[in-house]
Amino acid sequence: MNLKEYIASGIIESYVMGLATESERAEFEQMCGQYPELVAERGKFEESLESYASEQAVPPPGEVKAKILKAIVTMENSRKPRSIGLLRFVAAAAVILLVGMVVLYYQVSQQKKDLASANKELLDRVNSDEETINKIKREVSIPNTTIVSMVGTKRAPQSSANVYWDSTNSSVYLMVKNMPQLASDQQYQLWALIDDKKKNLGVFDATERNIILRMDSTKKAQAFAITIEKRIKGGYPTPTLDSLTSMGKTQLTQ
Amino acid sequence: MGMPNTYTEQQLVAALKERDNPAFVFLYDHYSGALYSIIRQIIGDNGELAGDVLQEVFINIWRKIESYDQTKGRLFTWMLNIARNASIDTLRSKGYQNARKNQELPENVYKAASNQTTQQNVDNIGLKKLLEKLKPEHRVLVELAYFKGFTHEEIAEMMTIPLGTVKTRIRNALLQLREYLK
Numbered sequence: 001m002n003l004k005e006y007i008a009s010g011i012i013e014s015y016v017m018g019l020a021t022e023s024e025r026a027e028f029e030q031m032c033g034q035y036p037e038l039v040a041e042r043g044k045f046e047e048s049l050e051s052y053a054s055e056q057a058v059p060p061p062g063e064v065k066a067k068i069l070k071a072i073v074t075m076e077n078s079r080k081p082r083s084i085g086l087l088r089f090v091a092a093a094a095v096i097l098l099v100g101m102v103v104l105y106y107q108v109s110q111q112k113k114d115l116a117s118a119n120k121e122l123l124d125r126v127n128s129d130e131e132t133i134n135k136i137k138r139e140v141s142i143p144n145t146t147i148v149s150m151v152g153t154k155r156a157p158q159s160s161a162n163v164y165w166d167s168t169n170s171s172v173y174l175m176v177k178n179m180p181q182l183a184s185d186q187q188y189q190l191w192a193l194i195d196d197k198k199k200n201l202g203v204f205d206a207t208e209r210n211i212i213l214r215m216d217s218t219k220k221a222q223a224f225a226i227t228i229e230k231r232i233k234g235g236y237p238t239p240t241l242d243s244l245t246s247m248g249k250t251q252l253t254q
Numbered sequence: 255m256g257m258p259n260t261y262t263e264q265q266l267v268a269a270l271k272e273r274d275n276p277a278f279v280f281l282y283d284h285y286s287g288a289l290y291s292i293i294r295q296i297i298g299d300n301g302e303l304a305g306d307v308l309q310e311v312f313i314n315i316w317r318k319i320e321s322y323d324q325t326k327g328r329l330f331t332w333m334l335n336i337a338r339n340a341s342i343d344t345l346r347s348k349g350y351q352n353a354r355k356n357q358e359l360p361e362n363v364y365k366a367a368s369n370q371t372t373q374q375n376v377d378n379i380g381l382k383k384l385l386e387k388l389k390p391e392h393r394v395l396v397e398l399a400y401f402k403g404f405t406h407e408e409i410a411e412m413m414t415i416p417l418g419t420v421k422t423r424i425r426n427a428l429l430q431l432r433e434y435l436k
Contacts (some may be wrong), residue, residue, distance in 0.1 A: 010425030013432055016327065018335045019399055019424065021406075027324060042327065048435040050288075051329040057287025058294055058381035065282055068312045072278065075316070246281045 004033055012042050016049065111242045129210065144168040148224050150246035156180055159245050163190070163215075170217040172201055179206030179245070180224075186228050188245070190234045192221035203235040223249040263329055270319045282312060285330065289337040295382045296341035296401050297350070311337045342403035352423050384434050392427035401426055 014020045015028045032039050145166045152159040159180060164173040176192055182188070182205070190201040201215040201224075228243040229236045261269065261280060269277030289311055293304045314336055322332050344350055378386075382401065385393045398404045398412070406424070410417040 007295050008429075010429045013428035014425060016331055017340060017400060017427070017428065032325075044436075045432060046331050047326045048432070049334070050328065053288040053291065053330070053334065053380060056291050056383070058291040058307050058379065060286050060290035061301055062309055064305045065286070068282065068309050069275075069279070071313055072275075072316050075313070076273065184310065 002036060006031065007038060007041050012038075012045050013211065016042065016046055027233070047148070123202045129212075138209075148248040149227060150224065150248040151218070152246050153244050155243065156245035159226070161226065161246055162213065162249060165218070165221060165224075170219045172215040172217055174204065174213045174215050176204065176206050176211050178209055181206065183229060185231050187231045187235075189227050189229045189239065190215050191225045191227065191239050192218040193223040193225060198239050200235050200237060203229070203231075223247060264324075267319075267322065267324060267329055270316075273316075278316060281315070283420055285333060286312070287328070289333060291380050292334060292337050293341045295380050297344055303344065303350070307337075307340050311340050314340065338400075339403075345402070366412065381431070384431055388427055388430060391425055394428070395420060395424050396431070397426045 006157040011020065011024065011028055014021040015025060020028065032042065036065065045046075088124065116149045145164055148163040148165060150159075150161040152165060158178060160177040161179060162175040162177065165171075172190075172192075179188060187203045187205055192201050199218055199221075201218060202213075204213050204215075224247070225239065225244055227239040228245055229240055261277065266277055266281065270281065286308065288313075290304060292306050293307045293311070294301075297304055297307065311333070315333055318336070322329065326332075385396055388396065395409060398409050399406065404412070406417060406420045412421045413420075
């Protein structure tokens with residue numbers, strides 16, 4: 001179909017008056033992009049339609065204009081607060097964000113301080129532990145020291161401790177590695193087993209790990225044992241074997 | 255009062271897209287009569303209802319002016335189609351149908367349409383007046399398509415004539431109308 005036929009087909013009128021189908025519209029718009037002549041023809045028809053419609057105008061009821069203008073003002077006003085509302089929201093969000101960041105900053109710097117002091121404390125402790133160990137090393141002459149690894153019994157399989165026993169000067173040190181926390185009315189008690197007798201070497205609490213305690217001295221020991229006893233001053237004279245938590249045999253003196 | 259007396263179409267569209275109130279007042283003053291006329295031609299002799307439709311149409315123009323594309327046609331063409339669509343929607347709305355309960359049902363719209371052209375003179379203005387010059391078989395198709403908003407398919411079914419015939423007759427009728435407009 002050539003352009004003249006297309007123009008004469010009634011498509012222009014159909015398009016302008018809103019009677020063309022979707023595909024006809026698309027085609028017409030595409031053709032208009034290609035042929036200025038078609039656009040000019042469309043313009044002519046639109047102008048004649050407009051001028052005829054203006055001639056045939058009917059004045060609308062007088063109150064309609066005021067109603068429309070009022071409706072538009074209302075629409076515009078409802079449009080504006082929305083943007084102010086958004087602005088307020090953004091401002092509020094910014095303030096909240098800022099406050100949040102300040103709070104976060106203080107928290108982080110507080111945490112940093114706490115961490116630093118905890119670190120220092122830890123370092124101090126390590127240093128003091130090291131000092132103690134060095135002291136023990138100095139005091140306990142290594143060649144004559146028996147290290148007894150205390151093995152946890154069924155009752156307390158996790159418990160672990162070492163006894164350092166210097167047979168030359170009879171001194172006993174206990175290194176608590178991991179002993180379960182006890183009820184407040186209980187305490188641990190270390191015993192030396194000597195020829196089927198049990199000698200009280202003192203009581204201790206296991207509130208801290210990896211501490212070294214000086215216990216009572218003993219000249220002889222075939223084994224050491226730790227029991228849990230009722231908290232009394234100086235400890236029980238005889239162990240409650242039911243509550244034996246750890247035991248370790250010495251390799252010497254047997 | 256600083257309100258321009260005239261605008262070129264370009265200026266008017268630009269001002270409307272800027273949501274310029276005086277431009278909108280100008281638009282109303284210049285086009286409300288023509289648009290009110292087409293509304294009356296479609297929904298009939300109910301001035302109050304037509305006024306409501308006109309209000310809706312201008313509010314839609316205000317709202318949708320951003321989407322108006324000058325490459326696709328004149329501003330008036332665009333507004334005329336908004337007015338026509340709003341009028342047809344009103345025609346089909348429940349409220350309108352209920353208000354005309356005792357009149358023709360939509361299935362009998364062909365009958366209603368042909369009755370209307372002979373009975374009503376009050377709104378026999380504008381394009382509708384031009385329809386009288388058409389051959390009856392053309393007139394009824396334009397009436398159904400343009401003034402009642404039926405699709406070509408619906409009309410073909412309603413009138414039991416082939417779709418191709420409906421399309422050709424409507425196109426021919428429109429070409430004839432164009433001649434009358436000159």
